Amino acid sequence: MNILTLNGNYNDNAKLKAQKTALAFGKFGTYLFLAIMAFVVIVPFYWMLNVSFQSNNEVLNSLNLSLFPKVFSPQNYVNVFFYSSASQGNISFLRYLLNTGIVAFFSTIGGTLFSILVAFALARLNFKGRETIFAILLATMMIPGEMMVISNYITVSRFGWVNADNAGSYLAMIIPFLVSIFHIYLLRQTFRQIPNELYYAAKVDGCGDFKYLWTVMVPMAKSSVVTILILKLMGTWNAYIWPDIVANEKFKLVTTWLRSSFVDSAETGSGRVLLNYQMAATVIVTVPLLLLFVFFRNYIMSGVSRSGVKG
Amino acid sequence: MLDHKKDYKAWLYLAIPLALLSIFTFYPLIKTVLISLFSQYNPLTDNMGRFFDLEAYVVLFRDRFFINALKNTMVLVFVSVPVSTVLALFIAVGLNSIKALQRIFQTIFFLPYVTNTLAIGMVFSVMFSHPLIGGIAPEGLINTLFELSIDWVGITATYEHWMMVVLIYTIWAALPFKILVFIGGLQNISKQYYDAAKVDATPKRRVLTRITVPLLSPIISYVLITSFIGAFKAYESVLAVVGTVGRTLDRNRWTAVAYVYDKIGIAGMDSNYVSYYSRGAAAAVVLFLIILVFTFINLYVSKKRVHY
Numbered sequence: 001m002n003i004l005t006l007n008g009n010y011n012d013n014a015k016l017k018a019q020k021t022a023l024a025f026g027k028f029g030t031y032l033f034l035a036i037m038a039f040v041v042i043v044p045f046y047w048m049l050n051v052s053f054q055s056n057n058e059v060l061n062s063l064n065l066s067l068f069p070k071v072f073s074p075q076n077y078v079n080v081f082f083y084s085s086a087s088q089g090n091i092s093f094l095r096y097l098l099n100t101g102i103v104a105f106f107s108t109i110g111g112t113l114f115s116i117l118v119a120f121a122l123a124r125l126n127f128k129g130r131e132t133i134f135a136i137l138l139a140t141m142m143i144p145g146e147m148m149v150i151s152n153y154i155t156v157s158r159f160g161w162v163n164a165d166n167a168g169s170y171l172a173m174i175i176p177f178l179v180s181i182f183h184i185y186l187l188r189q190t191f192r193q194i195p196n197e198l199y200y201a202a203k204v205d206g207c208g209d210f211k212y213l214w215t216v217m218v219p220m221a222k223s224s225v226v227t228i229l230i231l232k233l234m235g236t237w238n239a240y241i242w243p244d245i246v247a248n249e250k251f252k253l254v255t256t257w258l259r260s261s262f263v264d265s266a267e268t269g270s271g272r273v274l275l276n277y278q279m280a281a282t283v284i285v286t287v288p289l290l291l292l293f294v295f296f297r298n299y300i301m302s303g304v305s306r307s308g309v310k311g
Numbered sequence: 312m313l314d315h316k317k318d319y320k321a322w323l324y325l326a327i328p329l330a331l332l333s334i335f336t337f338y339p340l341i342k343t344v345l346i347s348l349f350s351q352y353n354p355l356t357d358n359m360g361r362f363f364d365l366e367a368y369v370v371l372f373r374d375r376f377f378i379n380a381l382k383n384t385m386v387l388v389f390v391s392v393p394v395s396t397v398l399a400l401f402i403a404v405g406l407n408s409i410k411a412l413q414r415i416f417q418t419i420f421f422l423p424y425v426t427n428t429l430a431i432g433m434v435f436s437v438m439f440s441h442p443l444i445g446g447i448a449p450e451g452l453i454n455t456l457f458e459l460s461i462d463w464v465g466i467t468a469t470y471e472h473w474m475m476v477v478l479i480y481t482i483w484a485a486l487p488f489k490i491l492v493f494i495g496g497l498q499n500i501s502k503q504y505y506d507a508a509k510v511d512a513t514p515k516r517r518v519l520t521r522i523t524v525p526l527l528s529p530i531i532s533y534v535l536i537t538s539f540i541g542a543f544k545a546y547e548s549v550l551a552v553v554g555t556v557g558r559t560l561d562r563n564r565w566t567a568v569a570y571v572y573d574k575i576g577i578a579g580m581d582s583n584y585v586s587y588y589s590r591g592a593a594a595a596v597v598l599f600l601i602i603l604v605f606t607f608i609n610l611y612v613s614k615k616r617v618h619y
């Protein structure tokens with residue numbers, strides 16, 4: 001500061017100049033670092049699209065996969081849509097999509113409904129044992145799902161749902177994960193922020209608990225409810241291992257389809273993996289998620305920062 | 312306001328969900344522990360058997376595939392979590408310091424989150440692909456770019472190679488959540504600290520280590536705890552990158568969770584007269600205990616180290 005006043009001229013100060021250049025370099029460095037990292041993040045997406053549009057000839061008979069499709073082949077998407085292999089019971093994508101839709105519908109609606117009911121009881125109603133139940137739920141939330149998997153498999157197989165050639169397969173995929181403690185917890189926190197005065201006012205007006213829940217609380221907690229709906233939906237779309245273990249071939253989900261072999265035996269009989277089909281399948285599975293993100297960006301982001309786990 | 316006469320009404324709301332939770336969450340917890348302790352459990356008849364002992368645990372720790380699975384899991388946890396946390400912190404600080412293009416960058420960095428673990432894992436697998444016999448299939452992006460001919464993810468890949476790809480993918484996939492949470496934390500730090508630092512002409516690195524990180528420490532510890540837990544449960548990512556069709560994964564590439572899932576559906580007993588289910592249940596319990604210990608260590612350390 002002394003130097004500044006002595007020299008008088010702010011712009012000629014060598015030290016300040018050096019500092020300014022450093023700052024400019026710092027900005028440049030920041031952008032460079034972010035750009036490199038962003039590039040790394042994007043490369044897999046580019047590669048997925050690139051390979052998915054390459055022709056069969058290209059992925060089978062060239063020495064290196066090229067950076068751009070030499071023969072642009074959107075036909076891959078149609079082929080993969082109708083692809084079915086004998087090893088997976090000759091089921092095509094549409095059936096897997098239907099299965100996923102059914103499971104997603106019931107687990108999303110049922111799961112959200114139950115979360116709302118429990119969260120309401122825990123946040124608003126007074127009853128003996130409320131704190132105990134909440135404490136038990138909190139304690140269980142920390143326990144990894146892998147602890148339950150073995151016993152749940154035994155339970156659903158004793159119900160006759162495992163590998164069942166009927167709606168049992170759906171039940172085995174929907175019921176065990178229907179109620180999510182984390183979602184209950186999330187909604188309860190939101191419900192508790194709604195002022196008590198509203199509840200008493202509604203009571204005075206003769207509004208019952210149930211009606212109050214649906215006409216006042218749920219609309220006020222709309223954003224949390226939508227977040228839960230989306231998390232449930234994404235959870236079903238991405239679920240793989242459990243559904244693949246318990247469901248009958250005909251009832252498996254799109255993720256199982258994604259993991260199918262996609263070999264070219266239908267065409268040449270050599271059974272080589274068609275990477276372009278595989279990548280077209282990954283695009284088909286990824287795009288709905290990206291669309292969901294475009295439309296519900298804020299809901300997903302708020303759900304993520306509060307959860308830390310997928311689904 | 313406590314009016315316990317109407318308690319039954321509250322239970323109407325709770326009845327079905329709590330029943331479901333009891334059957335599929337509380338009961339299986341206890342049952343898994345029991346199965347691991349009754350080493351001759353029969354899954355077909357659901358009969359616990361006569362032997363209440365630690366045999367399943369003894370056999371488990373003699374199983375080299377379990378020891379190997381634990382080792383794989385530990386490598387994944389202790390490399391991917393620190394690396395991705397530091398990277399995410401740098402990215403978040405960088406994002407927070409710029410104005411132009413911030414939203415675009417933020418969207419890009421969030422993209423890996425809204426994807427399917429399997430799908431993008433398979434993309435990584437294709438990026439690192441390599442033909443088993445030259446010329447029968449094309450080399451992938453990495454081998455092409457660096458003019459290599461290394462089997463990264465195939466059946467002949469060495470431990471270092473496949474683990475590296477799995478680590479890269481795990482870090483890649485772990486970034487968005489961490490960046491998002493860090494940015495939220497950074498925006499809550501009061502501007503006055505940075506203004507004060509500016510007045511004192513504090514170097515950037517000192518600002519980061521003396522202001523940003525200490526003030527962010529509660530957030531950092533939250534991120535560390537959740538990602539440690541998440542990394543211990545790794546399975547699908549490994550399967551997608553270095554597995555073959557369906558759920559087939561080389562036994563040497565198992566993680567602890569893969570080991571548990573592998574035991575599902577195998578009735579009967581192994582050569583040690585220990586039920587496969589008991590061994591799987593024991594593995595699940597061991598995994599749970601490890602996660603528990605780490606969570607407590609994390610909480611303890613963060614209590615001591617977290618600023619304010």
